[in-house]
Amino acid sequence: MGEANGAEMDPKSFAELALREKVSDSLAIRPSWQYYQYGLQAMENQEWSLAKHYFEQSLNQLVAEKFDTLYMNVSVVEDSLYRAKMPERILSAMDEVFPNLGDTGKEDESYLKNEVAIEGIDDLDESAADSASLQVIENFLDTLDVRQFTLPIEFNERVQQEIFYMTTSARSFTEGSLNRKTAYDSLIYSALAENGLPKDLIYLALVESGFKVKAYSRAKASGMWQFIPETGKRYGLEVNFWVDMRRNPVLATNAAAQYLSRLYDEFGDWLLAMAAYNCGEGRVRRLIAEMKADTTRDTSQAITYWDLALPKETMRYVPRILAAMVIGHYPQQYEMTITQKHLPEYDTVTVFDSFSLEQVAKAIKVPEDTLRDLNMELVMWCTPPDKSSYVLRLPVGKRPAFVDNYDKMEKNNFSSWAHHKVRRGENLGMIARKYGIAVSEIKQANNMKNSKIRVGRNLLIPVKVRPRKSSGKKPAKVKIYVAKLGDNLASVARMYGVSQESLRTWNSMSASAMIKSGDTLFVSKPEMKPSSVTPTKVPLKNKYVVESGDTYASIAKLFGIPVVSLLYANDGFSKRLHVGDTLAVPSLSQIKKKASKAEKKQKVSVSEPNADGTYKVQAGDNLYSIARRFSTTTDMIRRLNNMGTSNAIHPGQVIRVQGELDEEISPAPANSDEFVHVVKKGEGLWDIARQYKVTIEEIVRWNGLKDTKVKPGDRLKITKKL
Numbered sequence: 001m002g003e004a005n006g007a008e009m010d011p012k013s014f015a016e017l018a019l020r021e022k023v024s025d026s027l028a029i030r031p032s033w034q035y036y037q038y039g040l041q042a043m044e045n046q047e048w049s050l051a052k053h054y055f056e057q058s059l060n061q062l063v064a065e066k067f068d069t070l071y072m073n074v075s076v077v078e079d080s081l082y083r084a085k086m087p088e089r090i091l092s093a094m095d096e097v098f099p100n101l102g103d104t105g106k107e108d109e110s111y112l113k114n115e116v117a118i119e120g121i122d123d124l125d126e127s128a129a130d131s132a133s134l135q136v137i138e139n140f141l142d143t144l145d146v147r148q149f150t151l152p153i154e155f156n157e158r159v160q161q162e163i164f165y166m167t168t169s170a171r172s173f174t175e176g177s178l179n180r181k182t183a184y185d186s187l188i189y190s191a192l193a194e195n196g197l198p199k200d201l202i203y204l205a206l207v208e209s210g211f212k213v214k215a216y217s218r219a220k221a222s223g224m225w226q227f228i229p230e231t232g233k234r235y236g237l238e239v240n241f242w243v244d245m246r247r248n249p250v251l252a253t254n255a256a257a258q259y260l261s262r263l264y265d266e267f268g269d270w271l272l273a274m275a276a277y278n279c280g281e282g283r284v285r286r287l288i289a290e291m292k293a294d295t296t297r298d299t300s301q302a303i304t305y306w307d308l309a310l311p312k313e314t315m316r317y318v319p320r321i322l323a324a325m326v327i328g329h330y331p332q333q334y335e336m337t338i339t340q341k342h343l344p345e346y347d348t349v350t351v352f353d354s355f356s357l358e359q360v361a362k363a364i365k366v367p368e369d370t371l372r373d374l375n376m377e378l379v380m381w382c383t384p385p386d387k388s389s390y391v392l393r394l395p396v397g398k399r400p401a402f403v404d405n406y407d408k409m410e411k412n413n414f415s416s417w418a419h420h421k422v423r424r425g426e427n428l429g430m431i432a433r434k435y436g437i438a439v440s441e442i443k444q445a446n447n448m449k450n451s452k453i454r455v456g457r458n459l460l461i462p463v464k465v466r467p468r469k470s471s472g473k474k475p476a477k478v479k480i481y482v483a484k485l486g487d488n489l490a491s492v493a494r495m496y497g498v499s500q501e502s503l504r505t506w507n508s509m510s511a512s513a514m515i516k517s518g519d520t521l522f523v524s525k526p527e528m529k530p531s532s533v534t535p536t537k538v539p540l541k542n543k544y545v546v547e548s549g550d551t552y553a554s555i556a557k558l559f560g561i562p563v564v565s566l567l568y569a570n571d572g573f574s575k576r577l578h579v580g581d582t583l584a585v586p587s588l589s590q591i592k593k594k595a596s597k598a599e600k601k602q603k604v605s606v607s608e609p610n611a612d613g614t615y616k617v618q619a620g621d622n623l624y625s626i627a628r629r630f631s632t633t634t635d636m637i638r639r640l641n642n643m644g645t646s647n648a649i650h651p652g653q654v655i656r657v658q659g660e661l662d663e664e665i666s667p668a669p670a671n672s673d674e675f676v677h678v679v680k681k682g683e684g685l686w687d688i689a690r691q692y693k694v695t696i697e698e699i700v701r702w703n704g705l706k707d708t709k710v711k712p713g714d715r716l717k718i719t720k721k722l
Helices: 002-009 013-018 031-044 048-064 076-100 107-115 132-143 157-167 171-194 200-211 230-233 249-267 270-279 280-295 312-329 357-364 368-374 400-406 428-435 438-445 489-496 502-507 551-561 563-569 588-605 623-629 634-640 685-692 696-704
Strands: 345-349 390-395 416-421 458-463 480-482 521-522 544-545 581-582 614-616 654-656 676-677 713-717
Touching: 002 200, 013 076, 013 480, 031 076, 031 157, 048 076, 132 157, 157 171, 157 312, 171 200, 171 280, 171 312, 171 685, 171 696, 200 249, 200 270, 200 312, 230 249, 230 480, 230 676, 249 270, 249 280, 270 280, 357 368, 357 400, 368 390, 390 544, 390 685, 416 428, 428 458, 502 521, 521 551, 544 696, 551 563, 563 581, 623 634, 634 654, 676 685, 685 696, 685 713, 696 713
Parallel strands: none
Antiparallel strands: 345 390, 416 458, 480 521, 544 581, 614 654, 676 713
């Protein structure tokens, strides 16, 4: 711990120092400065390709900016100093970025598509609409009934100006965002309805990110709803080196609904709540208090959003959401073409080891970008090694390939991680020897294409749990450690080269327990239970007790059996591994016997389900393998069993694989496009809407529902577009 923490005394990194620089408000609004800030944030997150893109944009904008027409609030001297300093800043930043770039062609393409959001929507100094343009906009707005909107709106000039901007300068952004919105409609409308929020709050996400789940801003905000790390963590969105749950659309949408609900509870007005979402509740609260204290104000009038002198960005932010709402309701009026998009379907598998996404992609024969799109919260190159388990999303039908290749994939056998800031004169070989690991492991952990490193770079250092070697000697005395001020579980784990999970197990600590100064901790394994195996690791009646550092893969290797067999024997795909657990260890003869029996059973059962057309799910089955066995399709099995879009099945479950569709969910006559769906246990409108590729709003309207609550047995009319 001492060596790893010693680097903290070194000077701050380039990005950390550069982010502290300030310029005047008049300069800060320049696109060149804003893109430069974006690039520094990307550097700090070690997103090198994204940083390169932003710095290039900053340089392009600097060349394009004209002092005499755009920035009249800046003096000639201030402008000259800015123009002289900015190229130096940008080039110095690029010098930091280039050594960390690998083969970036494909990476750049991915960043441009997924992560460079808000281009064209952040510019607050676009040209204003002239009176003729405003008259055209106003003429249409005069025909609308404001009661159709769920957010309070008045068609004042500020809203009209934003409608003009979003349908002219930012037209491409607006149209693209409305198209992406269609894929998330059901998800977001469902979350808003469940929290009792106005459905038109969906347009806040359009202005925030354009519905790009990996959107990134200069204020460290990320995801569709643009949470900053602190606010995201407050609402349950984990943000660390490995994962950024702000990118998970389901979790982020639920968090945004909770946050907006709390803001409305405080301010009692949706426009004020949205303003607080943008600039912070503290600022809105303070401005309202100042207005209330103003003795010249007419106290009979309630304070509204339109009365407040908010920051320039927020003054445009709320009218822009209202403008997006109008355009979203009437895209045809603005000649925008909207095509329905759909989120990809997927299967899931719970993994207890850390895998490289590149390896997984090769094993299941799909592009790595496909895995990244499905697992959008993954920041780095692998599944998080600091978690005991992770639910990995795979393309539909690829779970069997993942299981079949489990043994062949290299696992990241690291228990904890340290950080090392490169000092002058160091190279990867010296650093690797210092921590007792291989150079290749450092390169893998930091996704490095070569061995070049720069002074000041922060490297992630994997720390392995070393398995204890059998010496035949009396076991060493159990080690204890008395916690000091400033210690935490992670620092103690690094100090002794053990995992945090082991420390919790050895000291009977809950997942939320903390340590404090003076606590006495076991830092090596104490006597766990009488059934613990001997150090020679000989199985006792085909049983094995899990020790620190064990994984399913290492245990399987110890006994010379396939990992998949060990996983199936212990429900390993849905159960995490704990120190002290007793595992059943099948022998090779048992495995062969079981495989032979399964093979015979499969031969007998091909195209021969039970008399009533049902099949009992066996261990290792999935919808794809069952459909292939009985010469049908996964879609037909889902429809026969009213599973919606779910692929979830479990051993012992009896499912229908042949037969006619239930009368109540079969389609109406050929000349009709209506279905009747009978609600099953556990189903909600979100599940049903996804199954038929319609929206929750449409189901509510077709059936005259008062709210979005349904119960098993309810019959819902579904109208499909032919």
